[in-house]
Each structure stands twice: as structure tokens, then as C-alpha cells.
Amino acid sequence: MYTGTDSFQSTQWLRRVLALSIVVLAVFLLRSDMRSYGQSRIVASEGDPLPSIGAEETSSSAEASSNLTDLRTSSRSDSANFIGPFFARSVQEKNAKAPAPVKVDGGVEAFGFDDNATENGVFSIPPDPHGAAGNSHIIAIGNLIIEARNKGGHLVWRDALRDFFAPVSPLTRTFDPKIIYDQYEDRFVVVSLERVTGSPAVATSTSNISRILVAVSKDGNPKTPTAADWYYLAINAKTLIGTAERWADYPGLAIDEEAIYITANMFSFGPPSPFGGVRLWIIGKGASGGFYDGGAASATVHNPYASAGIVASTQPAHVFGDGGAGPGIGTYLVSYSGLTNFATGNEAVQIVRVDNPLTATAFSQQFVNIGNLESFPPGGLLDAPQSGTTRVIEVNDRRSLNAVWRDNALWMTADIRPNSGPNLNQTTAHWWNLNTTVPALVTLNDHGNIGGEDIAPGAFTFFPAVAVNRDGFAAFGFSASAPTIFAGAYVTGRAAGDAPGSVRSSGVVHEGVDYYVRAFSSSTTVSSRWGDYSGIAVDPTNNDFFWVFNEFADQRGTVLAGFPAEDGRWRTAWARYRSK
Secondary structure, three states: OOOOOOOOOOOOOOOOOOOOOOOOOEEEEOOOOOOOOOOEEEEOOOOOOOOOOHHHHOOOOOOOOOHHHHHHOOOOOOHHHEEEEEEEEEOOOOOOOOOOOEEEEEEEOOOOOOHHHHHHHHHOOOOOOEEEEEEOEEEEEOOOOEEEEEEOOEEEEEEEHHHHHHHHOOOOOOOOEEEEEEEEEEEEEEEEEEEOOOOOOOOOOOOOEEEEEEEEOOOOOOOOOOOOEEEEEEEEEEEHHHHHHEEEEEEEEEEEEEEEEEEEEEEEEEHHHHOEEEEEEEEEEEOOOOOOHHOOOOOEEEEEOOOOOOOOOOEEEEOOOOHHHOOOEEEEEOOOOOOEEEOOOOOOOOOOOOOOOOOOOEEEEHHHHHHEEOOOOOOOOOEEEEEEEOOOOOOOOOOOEEEEEEOEEEEEEEEEEEOOOOOOOOOOEEEEEOOOOOOOEEEEEEEEOOOOOOOOOEEEEEEEEEOOOOOOEEEEEEEEEEEEEEEEEEEEEEEOOOOOOOOOOOOEOOOOOOOOOOOOOOOOOEEEEEOOOOOOOOOOOOOOEEEEEEEEEEEOOOOOOEEOOOOOOEEEEEEEEEEE
């Protein structure tokens, strides 16, 4: 969430001058909002006031209008949420984007706005939906909550993240959780963050706390959310950068064959909490005697931009394939944030290769020209319209959202504001496919928009995620909203042989069912919090299946006493997407 003081307003730009070492000297503009979107905004439920721990959580002075007993009674049961065995549901084809439409096998509703109050005693926005698929289970995670289901959609267990991480004694409910499946070791890996700001909030204080909490399942079938089935690690992420201590926000999470990679944006504890850089933590798996075996675990911390590059919100790539990304290579870090060449007006993505991750770690920066996608100067992204209200949905900024490396192809996603085409001047999900055959000279294979024109006229698309199977089929989960529809969850994809820049018809994960107004703000014009990301994963047991996890606008309700003009409720859903 916002930390109370944004590091940069959406109309401000962080300027950097860089010598582009590959071909020519160029001057770049980083069109980055560099705000802290990470922490959840929290409002206490009746009977459970928030702890007084500074700015870690933003609370309301008013208690919820419904107590937990009412919520437990009114919340839909798991059996009600379950739609049934995954059944074939035809993809929406109003205006097919490409031939050979695919199908969505849907689906099952998962935790929602009220479930957080049941599990945690508080309400939270945004949900930060993320999910991973293993051999027999799908596990979903969101701000403050985690749950596991079998692949038939039946709930196996659910828990508050604070309770899930109890073995490492969290001081807060944690925020910005993510989960991935480690296909090399048949394990699930979970990360969540916590921050406590000392009182008074100052740049340096022994009371300032920032930790990265990590959990790895003992096998691919964790039967409980407890230490019986998980190993845990807590990393001290408080970092002195310049003269100020910084806390970790908005993590990226990835694995390769030997390590876990976690990136984070670093912000000052003291107001106005400016952005202070990016850090990368690398954790050796230690499958024999180390972290994955219940033994000693350790993490090294690195500044990937210490000697070169432009500091921007960064995501590590989830690596697939025997031998990883190549001899001596760990993973690749990606960033976009609207990086623009002053001289040409073209945008670029920044790629950082991570070499020797567990020994003498080194970083190599490259910039890849991606053409003129956005106007210069562009202004910030436009928030998404929705049916039923003039209140819009916040889409955040142009930061990279996730990345995957497979068979010398590096895929990444972000939101842009196209300067031409059917999505002109609309916030639109975008994907890139980069060629890493020559690691020292990454080139652009292909890229394209994930437009919403086949979903509804004037649809905005945002918070895309990507997964890629062995055939090179890329699937994208994303959110969409338009003046004629409510905000919902969707999916599309493209095969290796599809037309350049194209994606197939959009499939429905779960349509929005009502309009959504929820910002925990007294303002009647502020945008409603959504995202801050979404989840998608290839099924490790069936190369043709992808599991998509995202949020949708649920039926309105649950008016909180402190915010009588807000009644939006989010809910999450799984669906299975088929490439064939």
C-alpha cells in the first residue's frame, strides 16, 4: 500500500544519465513512479484494534460495522465457493485476436475480502493475489492469508500469514506475499515482508525493523500450514543506504536449479520515505543439509546496480530447464518503468545477468531497444474505468511485474500506455520475449499488447503475469475493466508459431459481478486499490495446462463505519487454462 508519503508522485520522473555501452551513447529517462505500492492497507475489525507499531499498517480509527461473528455467519462457505469439477468453458470471442482459440476450465472461487477479517481480525486492500501449482495441489496467497486446494478445487487448509510464519515470530501480519513452485525440487517457496517503524519515525533507529520471511515446503504436498510441513527463514532486510535505514518493499521471487532469488525496492523509514535503491537476496537451497533439508540457511545481499545500470523496480526470472540458464548463470533481472532514450524516443528494457550466484556473484547490465511504444513525455498511467460508478480502479505504474526464463527465451510483463493502435492512451498489459542465446547480447524476439477489445469496448488491461511451457506456449493472466463491465480476471496466450505481436482470444477466469469502491479513504474521488499483481503457473504434471489466479470485483457489501461511502469487495478465483 501507500506508506502515507509517496516517494514520487505519478507526474514526477526520476532522471538518470547513462552511457549505453552496447552501441552508442544515449541519455535515458526513467518514467518510474517509484512509489511504495507494497504494503497492504488495513482496517481493524471490531474487537481487535491494530497494534501501535508505527507506519507498518494504516488503520482506521473507526471499527468495522460487522463483528467477526457476523462475518463468519455471512461469509460464503467453501462448498458454496466451489463451482464444481473443472468444466470446459468456451473462451470469449467477440473479436478473436488470433486463430485457434483456447479454453478455460473453470473454476473455483478462493478467499475474499471478508475472509481476511475472519482469519486476521482485519480487512485489507489490495489483495496481492498470487498462486502456484504443484503436482497435486494449488496454493494461493494474498495479503495476510494463504490457502491450499487440491486440483479439484476443494479447500485443504487456510491460515493467516502471521500464523503461518509463527516459527519465525512475525511482529506484524506481514505484506506483499508471493509463492512459486520449485519444479527442480518439488517444493513450494513462500515469501512475505514485514516492517515496523519506530516511534517517532526517523531515518535511523534501533526500533526500525524490516524482515523478509521465507518458507519452503518439506515436499510437494504440504498437508498443513505448520512447521510439520515447512521450513522457515527470517532475513534482516534493514539496510543502510546513504545516511538512512531502508525497508524492503514489493518483492520479486524466483528460483533456478540452485538458489532462491528475492528482489525488493528499498524505502526510508523516516518521512517522506524516499526510494533508496534495489537489493537482491540470494539463498542457497541446500537440498542436502541446508535450508531445503531443515539445516542452516543463509542469504547474501547484493546491489545489482552498484557499478552500472539505472536503478528501477526489478523482478527476477523464474528459471526452467535442466542446467538452468546456462553455465555460470543464475538468473536474469528485468526492469522497464518506461525507460526511454532521449535521442530516439524509443523505450528500452533493462536486463541484468546474475553470474555465479552462490560464489563470486557478478552482474552484467544490458539495455534492449523495444521501439516507440509510448509517447514522450507520457504522464502516468490512467486508472481503469468500471461500470456502475465514476470511481476508477488504480493500476499503479510501469514497473516490471514478473519474468520467466526458458529455452533461451526471457519473458517479462508490465503495463504501458500505448501511443497508437486500438489501445491508444489506455492502460494496457504488455509482454516481451527476449533472446538470451548470446548472454552478453540479449536481443528482442517479439513483444505485444494484451488488449481488452475482445472483452469490452474501451477495456483497460493491467497487472499481467506470464508462464511458459516446454513448447514455448506463453500464457498471460491479467485484470480487465471497462465502462460497460465490472473489473474481472482474464487469461490469454500465444503459441510459438502465432503471428508476431499477437495473443489469442481472451478467456474468462472470473468476470466482475459488481462495481468496486474500496480505498479506505474519506475521499470520494480517490482510486480504488487493486492488484498489486496476479499469478499464473504452468502445471508440472501436464504441459498443456496453466493455473491462473487473480481477483475480481465481488458483490458489494461490508460497509465499514469509518468509510460509509465504500462497499466494494474483492474476491479471488482459480481457473485452469489449456493451450490445446
